[in-house]
Amino acid sequence: MAVSIVIVSHSARLAEGVAELAGQMSMDEVTIAVAGGTDDGSIGTSIDKVTAALQKASNPEGTLVLLDLGSAVMVTEMALEMLDPDERQRILLSSAPLVEGAVLAAVEASAGSTLQEVAEAANNGHEMPKGRWS
Amino acid sequence: MAVSIVIVSHSARLAEGVAELAGQMSMDEVTIAVAGGTDDGSIGTSIDKVTAALQKASNPEGTLVLLDLGSAVMVTEMALEMLDPDERQRILLSSAPLVEGAVLAAVEASAGSTLQEVAEAANNGHEMPKGRWS
Amino acid sequence: MPVTNKDILHWLQRSTQVLHENNAFLTQLDSAIGDADHGSNMDRGFSAVITKISGMQEADIGTLLKTVGTTLVSTVGGASGPLYGTAFLRAGMATAGKQHLEGAEIVAMFEAAVEGIKARGKAQAGEKTMLDAFIPALEAGKQAQLEQVPVTELLQRMAGSAESGMKATIDLLATKGRASYLGERSIGHQDPGATSSWLILQALADTVAS
């Protein structure tokens, strides 16, 4: 089983787009769950959506959570506090750039790497080449 | 008039989501044009969509282009080569992280900053706080 | 005269109304240094609160406030959701089982709320956030309590200090939340969260005074 990924975004479309882009690189091997937008579909975050995504992603290998903006961290932390400690310690919040980190995390997770390795791969999103040498 | 922003992504939903998130921070002051997905709606890039987005964004102050992955650079460069040189020199490709860079670029552009300043703001997306100190 | 659970209910109703009336104003403040949603966030959150507590006339203050907290967390949709949510949850914990609050209990309740906001937002005074309304209010409450002033007076002083604190956010540089993305350009604008905090504290003072 592979490490799962959760995408928390203020925009539902953004979250789904990141999941489809990253999912292309990991095929069906990695669960990528999304929590995008508020419950009524406007721009913002939803603790219920975050909780549901964490549940969907839950697995023995762990889950990496990527977020769009800092203000998504608070709602995610509240969702984590509601989990039981066993579950919570299998979850890491990443500060990696959302899109780039999610793609690299999906690649790494699909190779069967550990949560720590997947988190490090996501952080390489900062150096993802996008220019003179793509 | 403000610097414009173009979002090039392999996913239409991703591009639109980034535009809606960044647009929230810049209100109606900044044109944010998107080029997401292929012409037939699958995941990939479209030179026609990129060209159309660049046209829509075109303005005297300049345009910053943000992209999701390195492979979007090539199609963007081909679209740029088709423009006339005057237009082309008002456009910068950013290597900033897509979501974080777009939000910061939108904030900067809405303040009436120059293209160079908007590009630098986008690069601060790498340091966007998303963690212990959001 | 202590604050009763009826007063708390009325406070929440008044807050809902005041936040609804100030929806456009708060959103306008947020449009200058944020994403133009603080008014609708708060309005949506408190509308949900009012529905949630409508049948809770007999509930103790702690239960009421905890319900407010969980409802705000679930419905606000912005950074202010977890922040006010945590504030009300902690306030509810500090007042668990109580049917009325004396001055000291009111101050302890706000102390718990402020600690909750600080912990949730990893922020402190002077960062141009709601804390810049709440912290001066708490200080004023503590001082008033030392002076043993009546509860109505204590709450008036808290609201007054929240208002001054709110106004002082205009000159502050934002270093937390979305407004921090503006850097130096955040200076010169009043913080929306500090403004809603003042409105809520003023609503409490007005409720108890009347």
Place this chain on the structure above:
Amino acid sequence: MPVTNKDILHWLQRSTQVLHENNAFLTQLDSAIGDADHGSNMDRGFSAVITKISGMQEADIGTLLKTVGTTLVSTVGGASGPLYGTAFLRAGMATAGKQHLEGAEIVAMFEAAVEGIKARGKAQAGEKTMLDAFIPALEAGKQAQLEQVPVTELLQRMAGSAESGMKATIDLLATKGRASYLGERSIGHQDPGATSSWLILQALADTVAS
């Protein structure tokens, strides 16, 4: 015997068919080190090409190849779109106005194509890309031309070298394109773009041989 514009048309038709037949295979290769779309990208692109050139029986080779290039750029949707697009555009520029190509002109055409790919992708030999099929093919073509072998033989040698180059990508580390995201794990897999390049070159050799 030189290669005629009819041969080029037949080559493009054969390529379209071969890429269509290999859609699943190319996609499978791309699923190991990419995003599992190279087969459908190429199939989509060449289907569009075949429609576009259907009425171009009388066009010169340069015009034909430029049409292929612009069509691929517009329809492929992956990194291979700008890359093959640039290759065909440059090939078309190198053969502008020609109705047939001698050995030297074929080699010059592929030299232009390879330069185009290198410029577009900022890549070179050994990075596990389509260049690792194209560059050996070009070298073989140059050598064959030095030896003054017939055009059919020259094209067979080019295709053979493309095939060896393609197989050699298995042991290479990807440093360009999506496969580079896999780092060391890209080793052990054949590059999809090098594979489609071989298929296209083999289609040319087969077209001219028959």
